[in-house]
Amino acid sequence: MLELAGNTALLTVTVTFTTLVLGLTSAWLTTRTDLPGSGLWSTLVTLPLVIPSYVGAMTMLSASGNNGALTVLFESIGLPSLPVFQGFWPSWAALSLWNFSFVHLLIVPVLRRLDPSLEDVARGLGASRWKTFRTIVIPQLRPAIASSTLLVALYVIAEFGAVSMLRYETFTRAIYTQFAGRLDPGPALYLAGLLTTAALVIVLVQQRVRGRAALYTNRSTREPRLHHLSRWARVGAWALLGGLVTLALVIPVAILIWWMIRGLSLGNSMLTVLPHLTRSVLISGLAALVIAIAALPIGILVVRFPSKRTRMLESIPWLTYSLPHLAVGLAFLVLTIRIARPIYQTVILLVLVYLAMFLPLALAAVESGMRRIGPALEDASRSLGVGALGTLRRITIPLLRPSVLAGAALVFLSVMKELPATLLLRPTEFDTLPVRIWSATNELFYTQASFASLALIAASALPLYFFVIRDLHE
Amino acid sequence: MSDPVITAVGVSKRFGDVKALDECDLTVPSGAVMTLLGPSGSGKSTMLRIIAGFDRPERGTVDIRGRRVVGPEVFVPPEQRRVGVVLQDYALFPHLDVAGNVGYGLARDRDRSRRIDEVVELVGLTGLRKRYPHELSGGQQQRVALARALAPSPDLVILDEPFSNLDEALRGQVRRDIIEVIRNASATALFITHDQEEALSMSDLVAVMNAGRIVQTAPPQVLYWEPANEWIASFVGDANFVSGRAHGGTVETALGTFPCDADGDIVMMIRPEEVGLSLANGNGGEAIVRSTEFFGHDQLVTVAYPDGTTIRSRLGPDSNFSPGQHVVVHIESTTCFPR
DSSP states (O other), X not given: OHHHHHHHHHHHHHHHHHHHHHHXXXXXXXXXXXXXXXXXXXXXXXXXXXXXXXXXXXXXXXXXXXXXXXXXXXHHTTOOOOOOOOSHHHXXXXXXXXXXXXHHHHHHHHHHHSOHHHHHHHHHTTOOHHHHIIIIIHHHHHHHHHHHHHHHHHHHHHOOHHHHHTTOOOHHHHHHHHHTTOSOOHHHXXXXXXXXXXXXXXXXXXXXXXXXXXXXXXOOOSOOOOBOOOHHHHHHHHHHHHXXXXXXXXXXXXXXXXXXXXXXXXXOOGGGGHHHHHHHHHHHHHHHHHHHHHHHHHHHHHHHSOOHHHHHHHHHHHHHHHSOXXXXXXXXXXXXXXXXXXXXXXXXXXXXXXXXXXXXXXXXXXXXXXXXXXXXXXXXXXXXXXXXXXXXXXXXXXHHHXXXXXXXXXXXXXXXXXXXXXXXXXXXXXXXXXXHHHHHXXXXXXXXXXXXXXXXXXXXXXXXXXXXXXXXXX | OOSOSEEEEEEEEEETTEEEEEEEEEEEOTTOEEEEEOOTTSSHHHHHHHHHTSSOOSEEEEEETTEEEEETTEEOOGGGSOEEEEOTTOOOOTTSOXXXXXXXXXXXXXXXXXXXXXXXXXXXXXXXXXOOGGGSOXXXXXXXXXXXXXXXXXXXXXXXXXXXXXXXXXXXXXXXXXXXXXXXXXXXXXXXXXXXXXXXXXXXXEEEEETTEEEEEEOHHHHHHSOSSHHHHHHSSOOEEEEEEEETTEEEETTEEEEOSSOEEEEEEEOXXXXXXXXXOOSSOEEEEEEEEEOSSOEEEEEEOTTSOEEEEEEOTTOOOOTTOEEEEEEOOOEEEEO
């Protein structure tokens, strides 16, 4: 017990710290310095997001050990073979490499929006460059730093796929091993309860920080001043960003392709993942549709009619979103077996679980769209003789369409990647791409795992590019 | 004249602890171009929102052409009020072109297209029917907003600070054009502004608002020359104020003795253009020129009395006074307000 808690805490703290340092550095280098190609770098650094941590972990496993891709490469040039990557350090590396982009994504808009005139004023008052950074820039970033810290921490304590594959004993792995192959879900539920409590503490801290952060948002239309990098600093920046992109994107993709080619040359067909791909796309599309439709009325209500009740309506989904997916999945499982047996192991149950977990993604998109529209357009429409429903149909919904699509795309992406809840609740034989990657990796079928991983990456890269990354750089 | 278009009585509205409207009464006569004038925070926009139906007051009634739209147990939604609004940022529908915006409030029948043409022509935007709002200049956007509000022939058009987003240079011309459009459409219009010059120059009637109440409703000239109190006198136009003690129809001030109806401590207002300066004679005593500001079409000369009282005189561009010069002040007319 204590060991589990200690392991989980150690991983959470180290990964959070590492991602923070990496994300802050990459965000600052790409937005506030004259680094050549900073726009391209900023995109490259966000690309590792297309690789779920468990796919990353799978590439690490399949690269090391006796028949690993890197071992084969090393041996061919006379180097010793690599031991199997497992335990703390590989888990730390996997979670850091495939999550620091989140911090980058959260910090970049804040850095962009900082009012450069504040820095000018500080310099004008005689503060040095470093003092200005310390006393003006960092305090303005503090809310964003705090909320990304908590976000990553929340993610790490709930992470299931990567740590399980890399055999590092944390709560989530213990919950799954307790659960698998037992009839009594008691011990697993007990551990899940502990994990959920830890997550709730983080959520509560995070919400306080999030509330305060609103005070700091500062609009600026001016371009931020760019810091000049010396030649050596530039080389260092390139080495750092290039190294990160190599480790988090180039090497894993190369390993996947290596396995794919090997598989193909052994006569395996990539068509074997077609059913999994179809299932993943169908279930993700269905979930995205249902969740977007559910988010629309809630988002409109919350923004247009702010009250205690609507604020509750908004915060409950955020709560379930923040809870560990493994625990949510377990809870749904026990609940449906007890009170809703007919939907146990059906697609309906899967969609319901996704709704509970991912509604906030669509909701946030609808809400920000609603805030952008503002009430004046609706007022104008009403005063022109068009009633509330007509206004909704002719003004609000058409203007919300891009936001709803963006929200649906985010949900689609998240469901595509979702592993733990799907693993627990899927109908028999309903293996999605993540489930396929999981089981193939556990059975050491790395060619099959690489087919499924490449299919998953390809299917999620397009919506990610169109709706998330492109938005960031506009 | 027929019924007033708007009759609002005793309208009160709070936002938290702030009284936005406090027993506010407002009457807008039919066919008038009227202005609701007040400093920011005086409750003008709240009044607009209540008349248009975007907000409900806690107390009071509003009638539109004799029909109760706000009152105890009565609330007519905005779409049934026939009140057009031109909001400050125009609120054009970004996904509809000019014709789509202008025709938005019209029923989908055979007359729709003809009416759109008619109103688009009225505001002088023929040829821009297919443009989208972001392809129009600020002035053009405003005309579209006005055309959209006028298209369903509302009983009243309310325009909220319609000129504040426009360049100073454009404003005068746009203002004249808009007023002409409104008069040609025989519409009743209620402008909302904090700019007293704008209010005086374009309205038939001005209602001055302060701290959630209408403090005076009058034609521009009456408002300027016979303000109801000291606050209005200082808010509308430029004024000198001199205090004094009135008794038996006259008042003693630093400037001399003047007629005054009130009794006791009073404040006397003198418009700067009612103050003449000469070297020879006058009823306002002797003073010394302190400073002059030359504007081209006129100039402001500040003079100081021996006791330190200063007043300003608006003179034509030809007069020639310089600081330090001794002058005699002549005062044409004064207005007294009790303290």
